[in-house]
Amino acid sequence: xxxxxxxxxxxxxxxxxxxxxxxxxxxxxxxxxxxxxxxxxxxxxxxxxxxxxxxxxxxxxxxxxxxxxxxxxxxxxxxxxxxxxxxxxxxxxxxxxxxxxxxxxxxxxxxxxxxxxxxxxxxxxxxxxxxxxxxxxxxxxxxxxxxxxxxxxxxxxxxxxxxxxxxxxxxxxxxxxxxxxxxxxxxxxxxxxxxxxxxxxxxxxxxxxxxxxxxxxxxxxxxxxxxxxxxxxxxxxxxxxxxxxxxxxxxxxxxxxxxxxxxxxxxxxxxxxxxxxxxxxxxx
Numbered sequence: 001x002x003x004x005x006x007x008x009x010x011x012x013x014x015x016x017x018x019x020x021x022x023x024x025x026x027x028x029x030x031x032x033x034x035x036x037x038x039x040x041x042x043x044x045x046x047x048x049x050x051x052x053x054x055x056x057x058x059x060x061x062x063x064x065x066x067x068x069x070x071x072x073x074x075x076x077x078x079x080x081x082x083x084x085x086x087x088x089x090x091x092x093x094x095x096x097x098x099x100x101x102x103x104x105x106x107x108x109x110x111x112x113x114x115x116x117x118x119x120x121x122x123x124x125x126x127x128x129x130x131x132x133x134x135x136x137x138x139x140x141x142x143x144x145x146x147x148x149x150x151x152x153x154x155x156x157x158x159x160x161x162x163x164x165x166x167x168x169x170x171x172x173x174x175x176x177x178x179x180x181x182x183x184x185x186x187x188x189x190x191x192x193x194x195x196x197x198x199x200x201x202x203x204x205x206x207x208x209x210x211x212x213x214x215x216x217x218x219x220x221x222x223x224x225x226x227x228x229x230x231x232x233x234x235x236x237x238x239x240x241x242x243x244x245x246x247x248x249x250x251x252x253x254x255x256x257x258x259x260x261x262x263x264x265x266x267x268x269x270x271x272x273x274x275x276x277x278x279x280x281x282x283x284x
Contacts, residue, residue, distance in 0.1 A: 001085025001190060002027060002183060005094035006107045007155075010054075010139040011120040011132075013167040014109035018090045020176035025183070027088045030081055034092045038073040042066065054135075055142030069212050071150050076209040079202040095160060096151040100201065102194035105182050108161040109175070111168040162188075200226040207231065207250055216245040222263060224250070229257030237263050 002025055008014025015031070022029040035049045044065055051057040052065065071093075078097050081087050082104065089098075095106040111119075113136065120132040144155040153160055163182050165175045182188060203226045211217040220242050222235030231250050237243045247261040 002087075003082045003085055003098070003101075003104045004088040004107065004179070004183065005082075005098045005104055006088060006090045006109065007095045007161075008090065008109040009111075009116070009143065010136050011116040011123065012109050012111040013119065013172055014090065016172045017109050017165065017167070017175045017179070018088055020172060021179045022088045024176060024180055025086075025088075027086050028081075030087055030089045031091060034074055034077050034081075034089070037077055038070055041073055042070060053142065053146070055138040072205075072208050072212050076202075076205040079198070079205045083198055083202045093147060093150060096147065096153065098198075098201075099160065101198045103188050103190045104194075104198075105162045105179070105188045106160065107179055107182070108164045110164060110166055112166075115168040203231070203253075203255060206253055210249050210253055211246060214245070214249050217242060217249055220246050222246060229255055230260065231256055231258070232260040232262060234262050235264070236266055238266055240265060 004021065004027070006014065006018055006021075008018075018029055018031075021027070032046075032050070035053070036046045039046045039049045042065065048057060048061055048065065049070075052062060074092055075097050078089055078092060078094050081089060082094075082098055082101070095108070098104045099106060113133070116136050117129055117132045120136060121127065121129060124132065126132065147153060147155045158164060163178065165178060167175060170178075204224050207224045207226075211220055211222075220235075220237055222233050222237070225232040225234065233246060233250065237246065243261065243263045243265060246263060247259050250256055251259050
């Protein structure tokens with residue numbers, strides 16, 4: 001069950017490489033489908049999500065999108081696709097979301113800026129190099145900011161990828177061959193350990209999404225340890241309603257056989273109040 005995670009910058013011929021690899025291996029190629037599905041769940045326009053990804057949406061438009069919920073739902077979609085297998089997922093932070101699954105290769109496609117400007121001008125049938133450069137730089141900035149915000153990593157960090165291909169130096173066919181060779185390596189074959197990793201991550205993603213989807217638990221931020229069908233919830237909540245509600249939401253999920261609810265309620269002592277106060281030993 002081959003799964004490949006790939007990332008690219010605008011106008012690097014990454015989509016051509018992805019199409020070539022998917023065709024050679026008979027994989028489902030997933031690109032904008034993730035965003036379209038999540039946009040539908042959030043009840044926002046698909047075009048808005050695409051503009052946000054390219055850094056083209058205005059601040060007023062972006063206010064209408066719950067970006068935290070979007071990230072949670074996107075991770076759930078990506079992990080579900082990976083669990084189904086036989087898929088190449090291009091973009092949407094897949095290389096970050098799937099980084100802990102040992103058998104999934106993570107590939108980055110890049111190219112020099114001048115080559116990208118030239119290719120984008122050809123694609124747009126334009127002779128305006130400055131416009132093409134501005135579009136690329138805006139897209140790159142939005143992409144890097146999104147990855148850093150959601151995953152706390154630098155987009156160009158080479159340690160985040162198993163293979164980086166420069167289409168300014170290599171033809172698309174050569175890049176495809178390199179990815180196919182990587183997928184054949186023993187390091188990227190599923191093992192019981194890596195399959196368990198994927199199942200547990202997918203369950204954790206479903207839990208986060210389910211909690212977000214319920215009004216009573218939408219603001220609950222807890223950790224969920226998964227061991228087969230047993231889920232252990234840990235963290236702090238404000239009320240008994242949140243504690244019990246979170247367990248109820250998780251208990252209803254398919255595949256969950258038991259919930260060990262170790263959530264703790266915040267304790268407010270008799271000296272707690274909302275105004276300012278001095279800590280012991282602090283000046284004043």
